[in-house]
Amino acid sequence: MSTQVSSSSPRTLFDKVWSNHIVRPQTPDTPAVLYIDLHLVHEVTSPQAFSVLRERGLKVRRPDRTMATMDHSTPTTPRNAEGIIPVTDAMASAQLDVMRKNCADFGIPLYDLGTAKQGIVHVIGPEQGFTQPGMTIVCGDSHTSTHGAFGALAFGIGTSEVSHVLATQCLLQNRPQTMAVRVDGRLRAGVTAKDIILAIIAKIGVGGGTGYVFEYMGEAIRALSMEGRMTICNMSIEGGARAGMVAPDDITFNYVAGRPAAPKGADWDQAVAAWRTLPTDEGATFDNEVVLDANTLTPMITYGTNPGMGMAINANVPDPDKLSDVSQKMALDKALKYMALQPGQKLLGKPVDVVFIGSCTNSRITDLREAAKFIQGRKVADNVRVMVVPGSQLVKVQAEAEGLDKIFREAGAEWREAGCSMCIAMNGDQLQPGQYAVSTSNRNFEGRQGKGGRTFLASPLTAAATAVTGVITDPREMVN
């Protein structure tokens, strides 16, 4: 039968993970039924899904494959004298209470606000060792693509689908296409994983990956830490791809080893042996391919109102009049008007009001170390508010043990509690209308960081350099 042929022919990492999770194959009339190994839940996209279960009298099929946290609508303001993080927004407070009730009623482990392991859902999944190679992972959050860094198939779902997974641990999915995203060469000093992904999105556009699952490969990807790979996979969705994956290797296994949910002893050896079979076979084909040269990359920055409107930090803002496509010209015109930027203008040297270091893209310990190393011995410029928001309580504790909080505080930056913070601006942390921010987050959409706020997306290094000078700064000018 055909199964024999397909199992012996070369397969991609995606093919292997996909076929390992088929409960019922795709037919001309129905999508495949895909089994979900891990379901991550947060307070914003789940209440209506739990309501569906209640209305129908359904249980959560596998609470032991589900975990919940609070991150989006939670404040990151410092704890009060009782050690509590006060929630002053009545609607947010009500939403958090609903999450608590849903988790209690349905038996789902909850990493509640203020507790030791709470944090951004895409930071704590890997941190706890829940995220492992070869798994299928979903969450009602588009940045679920982050977990693909481990060689998992991980993607964001809507709230209806959240109810499907809660009730059945399965999803109806049509098979996506695959795209190889190859990054050859080596990054130069001052250039980071964030710059790679911003360059990829600038190249393909925000819709370029629609319908695809990316597999990131090549020398530059292999050389990255897990945190760097997570930064890249995190922003797959900003290129339109629902998921991005990196083949697991020793860097992956070393990251997973010893984490609370990681396999132990003989189970570990067995797991690693299975994981070693996951990488794409020699000769396997992709539906599409894009290639980038890391040697020529510079720090990147966005100038517009979507993550595809990015350029080398020392380049000039593009001119809409030079675009032949009418709709693209209109989009760029509108973006530059919103950003109050002129065609041909340099961004280097432009004053900003806020620097935000955080989000599921760049709030892990390595991101904070990188920024702190840069800021150490320097002061934050007088004109900027600098917010440093660790991705989880454990990242916060680790950073404090290393003295990073002191470095940030002594330089004049704010050191906050863990959460999504100013990436989503629904928790009290937000830009004021007209303000400019250099942000390590993932979206520069109009109003994303606060109504009327203007976002420049960049790496933690660029953010740190900008924090110190108060103007958009190429970090290479200060390291060299």
Place this chain on the structure above:
Amino acid sequence: MVPLPNNDIDTDQIIPARYLKVTDKNGLGAACFSDWRYNSDGSPKPEFPLNQPQYQGAAVLIGGHNFGCGSSREHAPWALVGAGFKAVVSTYFADIFNGNALKNGLLPIVVDAETHQQLISLSSEDPNAEVSVNLEDQTLTLPDGRAVKFPVDPFSRYCLLNGVDQLGFLFGLDSTINQYEQANPARVMTSA
């Protein structure tokens, strides 16, 4: 039909994050395109098509390329449905939005670039221009009588036409799911 031909309309524009603190799906229609639609004092911006009298009651939104990119929030189709829309037309849709829309009776209609341009012109020049949408035979009929075929995921089409509920369908596969689980025991337990 109401034209909103901007490329890459993201779900943060369709429904800004500050409206996501709700715990039900109703009442989001008033906040649909909030930041494009209202001034900071809450007054409507007269130049925004959704505020113009000639477009009131429109059920079809003509968006630009790559409609619905960004966040996975299902609040986006909830808001569009709440604002009275039954279909959005574009040259292509972001994947997550596309799936979310279909689960809420909001039809994402993909047309070729030429038809798309024609619909933008038509709806801009004549606010009373009407198109008819037939999901059964997957056609969009223009005012000049030209019928354009559009693709729809067959299962979503079946569910919409027959009122079949996807959760119910999955729930009906219980024994198949049991078999899968027995053959593939969990490596990761969240409740350890």
